[in-house]
Amino acid sequence: MLEFPRWKVWLIAIVIAIGVILSIPSLIAGTAVGGGWPKWMPQYKISLGLDLAGGSHLLLEADAQDAQKQRLQAMEDEVNTELRRDPQIAIGDISTAGGRLSFMVRDPRQVDAAVDRMRNLTKPLALTGIRDWDVQVVDSTRIVMTPTASGSAQALKDAMGVARDVVRRRIDPSGTKEITVVTEGGNRILVEVPGVEDPEALKRLIGQTARLEFKLVDLSANQQDVQQGRAPAGSQVLPMADGSGFMAVKRRVMVSGDQLTDAKQSFDQDGRPDIDITFNTAGAKRFARATQENVNKPFAIILDDKILSAPNIQEPILGGRANITGSFTVQSAHDLAVSLASGKLPVKLNVIEERTVSAELGQDSIHKGVIASVISVALVIVFMLVTYGRFGVYANIALVVNAFLILGIMAMFNATLTLPGIAGFILTIGAAVDANVLINERIREEIRRGRRLLDAVETGYHEAFRAIFDANVTHVISAAIMAYFGSGPVRGFAVVLLIGVVTSVFTAVYFTRMLVALWIRRTRPRELHI
Amino acid sequence: MKLLKLVPDHTNIDFMRWRNLALLLSLIATVASVAFTIYRGLNLGIDFVGGEVVRAEFVQPVHIDDLRTRVDRLGVGEASIQALGNDRTYQIRLPKPPGPETASNAMVSKLRTMIPQQYAGARVDAGDSVSGKVSEELAKDSAMAIGFAMIGIAIYIWFRFEWQFGVGALLTLAHDIAMTLGFFAFTRLPVDLNVVAAFLTIIGYSLNDTVVIYDRIRENLRKYRKMAILPLLNLSLNETLARTVVTSLTVLIALGVLMLIGPEVIFGLAIAIFLGVVIGTYSSIYISSPVLVWLGVQPDSFLRTEDKEGAEAQTA
Numbered sequence: 001m002l003e004f005p006r007w008k009v010w011l012i013a014i015v016i017a018i019g020v021i022l023s024i025p026s027l028i029a030g031t032a033v034g035g036g037w038p039k040w041m042p043q044y045k046i047s048l049g050l051d052l053a054g055g056s057h058l059l060l061e062a063d064a065q066d067a068q069k070q071r072l073q074a075m076e077d078e079v080n081t082e083l084r085r086d087p088q089i090a091i092g093d094i095s096t097a098g099g100r101l102s103f104m105v106r107d108p109r110q111v112d113a114a115v116d117r118m119r120n121l122t123k124p125l126a127l128t129g130i131r132d133w134d135v136q137v138v139d140s141t142r143i144v145m146t147p148t149a150s151g152s153a154q155a156l157k158d159a160m161g162v163a164r165d166v167v168r169r170r171i172d173p174s175g176t177k178e179i180t181v182v183t184e185g186g187n188r189i190l191v192e193v194p195g196v197e198d199p200e201a202l203k204r205l206i207g208q209t210a211r212l213e214f215k216l217v218d219l220s221a222n223q224q225d226v227q228q229g230r231a232p233a234g235s236q237v238l239p240m241a242d243g244s245g246f247m248a249v250k251r252r253v254m255v256s257g258d259q260l261t262d263a264k265q266s267f268d269q270d271g272r273p274d275i276d277i278t279f280n281t282a283g284a285k286r287f288a289r290a291t292q293e294n295v296n297k298p299f300a301i302i303l304d305d306k307i308l309s310a311p312n313i314q315e316p317i318l319g320g321r322a323n324i325t326g327s328f329t330v331q332s333a334h335d336l337a338v339s340l341a342s343g344k345l346p347v348k349l350n351v352i353e354e355r356t357v358s359a360e361l362g363q364d365s366i367h368k369g370v371i372a373s374v375i376s377v378a379l380v381i382v383f384m385l386v387t388y389g390r391f392g393v394y395a396n397i398a399l400v401v402n403a404f405l406i407l408g409i410m411a412m413f414n415a416t417l418t419l420p421g422i423a424g425f426i427l428t429i430g431a432a433v434d435a436n437v438l439i440n441e442r443i444r445e446e447i448r449r450g451r452r453l454l455d456a457v458e459t460g461y462h463e464a465f466r467a468i469f470d471a472n473v474t475h476v477i478s479a480a481i482m483a484y485f486g487s488g489p490v491r492g493f494a495v496v497l498l499i500g501v502v503t504s505v506f507t508a509v510y511f512t513r514m515l516v517a518l519w520i521r522r523t524r525p526r527e528l529h530i
Numbered sequence: 531m532k533l534l535k536l537v538p539d540h541t542n543i544d545f546m547r548w549r550n551l552a553l554l555l556s557l558i559a560t561v562a563s564v565a566f567t568i569y570r571g572l573n574l575g576i577d578f579v580g581g582e583v584v585r586a587e588f589v590q591p592v593h594i595d596d597l598r599t600r601v602d603r604l605g606v607g608e609a610s611i612q613a614l615g616n617d618r619t620y621q622i623r624l625p626k627p628p629g630p631e632t633a634s635n636a637m638v639s640k641l642r643t644m645i646p647q648q649y650a651g652a653r654v655d656a657g658d659s660v661s662g663k664v665s666e667e668l669a670k671d672s673a674m675a676i677g678f679a680m681i682g683i684a685i686y687i688w689f690r691f692e693w694q695f696g697v698g699a700l701l702t703l704a705h706d707i708a709m710t711l712g713f714f715a716f717t718r719l720p721v722d723l724n725v726v727a728a729f730l731t732i733i734g735y736s737l738n739d740t741v742v743i744y745d746r747i748r749e750n751l752r753k754y755r756k757m758a759i760l761p762l763l764n765l766s767l768n769e770t771l772a773r774t775v776v777t778s779l780t781v782l783i784a785l786g787v788l789m790l791i792g793p794e795v796i797f798g799l800a801i802a803i804f805l806g807v808v809i810g811t812y813s814s815i816y817i818s819s820p821v822l823v824w825l826g827v828q829p830d831s832f833l834r835t836e837d838k839e840g841a842e843a844q845t846a
Contacts, residue, residue, distance in 0.1 A: 368791065423792070437776045471737070
């Protein structure tokens with residue numbers, strides 16, 4: 001018991017010193033002395049969860065139907081482009097009904113060639129031997145392309161990666177905010193934005209797929225048919241964004257929003273909000289050619305399958321700049337500009353979970369949590385003191401050191417403190433003394449049994465350790481399961497419990513043992529007041 | 531300084547004398563709790579059934595009926611409105627709307643817009659919206675987490691002690707969880723994710739007491755080979771009684787403070803753990819220990835593993 005080598009004392013002292021130093025930046029953050037912490041010292045800080053800092057948490061899920069629809073549309077464009085190249089193959093009756101892309105090859109002699117070129121459009125999936133699309137010939141002239149399951153899965157995975165980046169750019173165009181955007185479980189994106197008061201603005205930004213397309217208006221269509229949803233071959237019927245009816249447009253996309261480099265909210269000559277867009281070189285060329293070929297014809301500006309407006313092409317637009325008109329407010333034009341500039345979402349995202357806390361409520365929680373923590377610690381300290389005297393003082397020093405160590409370790413790993421985390425902290429304080437209670441009660445018992453002082457202390461620490469160890473393992477099991485299954489705030493609770501279990505064994509067992517050993521060695525007491 | 535001794539030295543309480551009565555009462559209480567929970571159901575929060583909760587702060591006192599009329603006018607389904615402590619802070623809960631998942635977002639938006647529009651200076655302080663899909667997953671994950679924690683801990687106890695002790699631990703946990711559930715069903719306190727975290731904590735902490743007592747029972751079984759099992763359990767319980775009381779008190783002091791003056795968002799968590807500690811203390815004495823008698827633990831139960839245990843004690 002008394003053999004407590006100097007290196008062990010130093011080791012324990014160093015661990016504690018590191019813990020205290022690491023915890024200080026978190027403790028003084030936001031207070032008057034916050035700036036006084038020297039720059040050469042560690043700057044690790046505990047981050048505050050959204051329930052304390054205030055902010056919005058959104059869980060987005062990919063709309064599987066929309067993902068499939070977009071994929072079919074993209075393939076339709078590819079097929080059109082491919083078969084129009086030399087040697088051209090004429091096709092007709094193209095359809096995306098039933099989740100498959102099918103079309104007829106007009107010249108039966110070209111079917112084999114068409115199939116070959118279609119097969120080339122599909123991609124093999126790494127190592128599996130399966131391709132992302134299945135190409136078949138039905139009724140000798142009809143080619144049917146069906147997306148394979150693994151192809152769809154791969155496409156979704158790719159789309160989620162792109163969607164994550166798009167969401168990030170939309171919420172934080174300048175890239176300066178501390179936001180979290182991560183994909184989760186294959187088809188979800190978790191978004192955490194601190195300090196947001198109005199989650200509706202966020203949802204407006206994310207809610208738009210922002211797929212911008214320019215298509216020619218089909219003037220040959222019969223207006224009555226169009227209002228009933230029937231379009232001539234090669235055309236489709238789309239609703240007007242302002243709800244004023246329907247319009248038939250050519251299926252073929254003249255230019256799409258993929259080729260934009262920038263979009264800004266602006267005003268037209270009459271002072272109405274509109275959006276200025278700038279194409280990249282390829283887009284500018286395509287736009288120039290399309291407008292040259294179709295002067296004096298109306299073309300439809302389509303956003304997410306709704307027609308914003310269908311102005312006449314007055315003259316060829318050669319500079320790669322255009323503006324989009326429609327019935328916008330300044331806010332909606334601005335939101336759309338941000339969405340267009342950040343690129344379209346490869347898949348529509350639905351908000352399936354939303355949690356928002358205002359900064360005021362978060363501040364209030366911190367305030368109440370800190371007061372409750374301080375009072376709890378004070379009461380426990382008094383209780384330990386009147387129960388165990390000198391050994392209570394040791395337990396209390398261990399308790400305070402433990403608090404610093406928990407904060408220090410959390411800061412080091414940049415862990416997030418949540419409101420339940422504060423509860424975990426208080427709980428750990430209450431429970432950490434358990435180890436000392438076990439030890440001290442055992443020492444009392446051994447003294448009652450007539451053991452000599454040194455022997456009693458030695459036995460107390462030795463015999464109590466088994467129970468301390470087993471009891472803490474049960475905590476670790478439940479906290480680890482909580483950390484694994486829990487989300488956000490609950491995980492914060494589990495993390496504090498886990499760290500607290502480890503640090504409390506260190507402080508309550510090894511650290512107090514050192515204090516007791518040093519005391520006995522120094523004063524050689526004859527009897528123990530415990 | 532005279533030190534405080536809550537439990538006098540050399541207590542000799544015959545705990546085991548009432549073991550059958552206590553077990554019977556515990557059994558009745560547990561069955562009643564479970565039956566009551568099933569019959570009346572838990573007041574499950576939106577985390578587990580989906581829906582929306584909005585918390586609003588008003589500058590002027592607002593009458594609950596006035597607020598209810600205005601919320602009803604939005605046509606967002608049957609709202610339940612609750613004052614939080616005073617008549618300027620309200621919590622409004624909306625059910626999950628029928629139809630697609632996206633419909634719920636529109637409802638919260640309506641509420642969020644209406645409140646600052648119709649009450650000057652009012653603020654929406656927090657808003658949670660959980661879709662049916664997510665709530666189903668959360669409910670499933672929570673149930674699985676509680677199940678895994680109980681089984682995991684019971685298996686650990688089995689490895690460290692003997693199988694009887696593992697069974698005892700599992701029964702103790704089942705009792706504690708059932709009683710706490712019954713409490714939540716009775717009080718209609720909302721059960722949210724925080725409460726599930728509390729349940730997991732109870733699983734860890736309730737076993738804390740049990741482990742300490744089991745450790746002492748094991749020690750005494752080795753020490754007093756000739757002693758009958760009942761007096762041995764009594765001895766172990768009395769020897770650890772002071773520790774049981776002191777530890778439970780420190781935890782309860784800390785949690786009591788949190789419950790009374792802590793942030794109200796985590797009131798459910800604090801009260802659940804508080805209650806769990808009280809129940810856990812009782813069950814570590816009256817469930818964990820008598821179960822060992824039933825399952826036939828004898829002084830020679832640890833003889834076979836003596837060598838292994840001896841080696842362990844040394845490394846400890």
